[in-house]
Amino acid sequence: xxxxxxxxxxxxxxxxTRLLExxxxxxxxxxxxxSLSALNDLRHNTPALVIxxxxxxxxxxxxxxxxxxxxxxxxxxxxxxxxxxxDCETMRHAFAEIFKQYNKPFNEYTYWPKVVNYERIxxxxxxxxxxxSDSFEPLQxxxxxxxxxx
Numbered sequence: 001x002x003x004x005x006x007x008x009x010x011x012x013x014x015x016x017t018r019l020l021e022x023x024x025x026x027x028x029x030x031x032x033x034x035s036l037s038a039l040n041d042l043r044h045n046t047p048a049l050v051i052x053x054x055x056x057x058x059x060x061x062x063x064x065x066x067x068x069x070x071x072x073x074x075x076x077x078x079x080x081x082x083x084x085x086x087d088c089e090t091m092r093h094a095f096a097e098i099f100k101q102y103n104k105p106f107n108e109y110t111y112w113p114k115v116v117n118y119e120r121i122x123x124x125x126x127x128x129x130x131x132x133s134d135s136f137e138p139l140q141x142x143x144x145x146x147x148x149x150x
Contacts, residue, residue, distance in 0.1 A: 002047040005031045006038040006069065008056050012114065023121045035064035039072065049128065051083045054091025067094035074102045081128045087114045
């Protein structure tokens with residue numbers, strides 16, 4: 001399963017990558033540090049899941065926050081599963097508005113605080129598999145079983 005993490009903090013990205021790989025050993029994680037890199041990666045790859053930080057920077061010095069990136073992603077790919085990842089209350093509200101705009105559920109499975117545990121990751125992946133199984137077509141049956149029974 002391909003996962004794209006959009007996080008401008010190297011330590012946070014590293015920790016989340018390791019957590020994902022420990023929950024789901026077959027995860028193929030790509031990390032980008034800004035919104036422009038995320039959009040570029042999505043032009044060439046189709047991840048099964050995108051995890052987006054709230055505060056992001058663009059490579060050219062511009063700011064593009066996570067909610068704005070999710071809005072752009074869903075304009076072109078409305079079925080792409082996204083998890084918002086932030087401790088900032090302002091970002092949480094902004095993400096909630098974007099999710100609402102696209103009629104997406106915004107709950108404990110689609111919004112993670114920065115400190116996230118194995119169980120929440122496992123439950124979120126299971127939830128997203130059930131809620132948007134068409135979005136996870138690249139997963140083999142054995143991969144789905146591994147996540148659901150991790």
